[in-house]
Amino acid sequence: MPDDNNLTDLSGEILLDEENETSSSSPIEETNTDPASATPKIESAEEFESVSEDRPVDKKTPSIFSSLYYYPKGIEFSGQESNEEIILLIRRSFVTNIPWISMVLLFSILPILLIPFYSFLLPLDEIQPPTRIFLLSFYYIIIFGLAILKFALWFYHVSYLTNLRIIDFDVHGILLRDVSETRLKLVQEVKYTQNGFFQSLFNFGEVFVQTAGTVQNIEFDKAPNPQKIARIIGDKIGRRLK
Amino acid sequence: MFDTFINIDLFIRFLLLVLVAIYGFFAIILTFQINVLDKMAHQVRSSLTIMLLSFINVAASLILLIVLILSL
Numbered sequence: 001m002p003d004d005n006n007l008t009d010l011s012g013e014i015l016l017d018e019e020n021e022t023s024s025s026s027p028i029e030e031t032n033t034d035p036a037s038a039t040p041k042i043e044s045a046e047e048f049e050s051v052s053e054d055r056p057v058d059k060k061t062p063s064i065f066s067s068l069y070y071y072p073k074g075i076e077f078s079g080q081e082s083n084e085e086i087i088l089l090i091r092r093s094f095v096t097n098i099p100w101i102s103m104v105l106l107f108s109i110l111p112i113l114l115i116p117f118y119s120f121l122l123p124l125d126e127i128q129p130p131t132r133i134f135l136l137s138f139y140y141i142i143i144f145g146l147a148i149l150k151f152a153l154w155f156y157h158v159s160y161l162t163n164l165r166i167i168d169f170d171v172h173g174i175l176l177r178d179v180s181e182t183r184l185k186l187v188q189e190v191k192y193t194q195n196g197f198f199q200s201l202f203n204f205g206e207v208f209v210q211t212a213g214t215v216q217n218i219e220f221d222k223a224p225n226p227q228k229i230a231r232i233i234g235d236k237i238g239r240r241l242k
Numbered sequence: 243m244f245d246t247f248i249n250i251d252l253f254i255r256f257l258l259l260v261l262v263a264i265y266g267f268f269a270i271i272l273t274f275q276i277n278v279l280d281k282m283a284h285q286v287r288s289s290l291t292i293m294l295l296s297f298i299n300v301a302a303s304l305i306l307l308i309v310l311i312l313s314l
Contacts, residue, residue: 141299
């Protein structure tokens, strides 16, 4: 049943194949009216429902902040087979980065906020100006490094749906990661959950891919637009999510 | 009192030198691990940006380390 969710959410974008457009007209892209090659951008869930999920004519490279992308270009992963094509790129919703981004911004302006209290906190009279500059530089280098670490943990925590399998790269820490994969033919069921106010507000949740037998189940945690992901995977395995 | 003033400043610089050296070591590890993660899941242009930022992080810590050593 179509919903009112806009696909262009905070966390990413889904670009699908353009079909013979009849009514859609993007203000950004010039649409081609040729039925054989028309590729209008999908703007609404209703259009998503009616659009074929065939491979798009022009694949595009996702941005560095993309958390959901359909048929992305310029992506490779280890163990990728020669005839394997990535259909869906899934990361945790970008909204999940807000806590650490807020912390980084707060610590960045903290030295400015604490200016009136420096004389109480540090023996400034005994620290020469060059040393103060070194201290401040080191402080900001640490903040910068922390931001890079947090972003890399989000960026490389990624899952791919390909034409052959589902692969899940879980990065729990910079030195701790695990990889799960399952062939599409072993997938039995796909379901998703959205719990809580923030998940509903920002439209992200968990997608569970249940596999047959003793093969490990796969979970996409905090994935954006979980209902669309479940629907795409369900279509690929030949079942529609009820 | 003048001797105390110099000692505290030198002490802080020396302590900072040690901390920057330790941080530089972790920054190098971070860069290597990002490189390993990128081989696992590579994305054109975006991966290059992240690796460049990690190199900048290492370079900044090394520059600060060198400046601290020279200033002692």
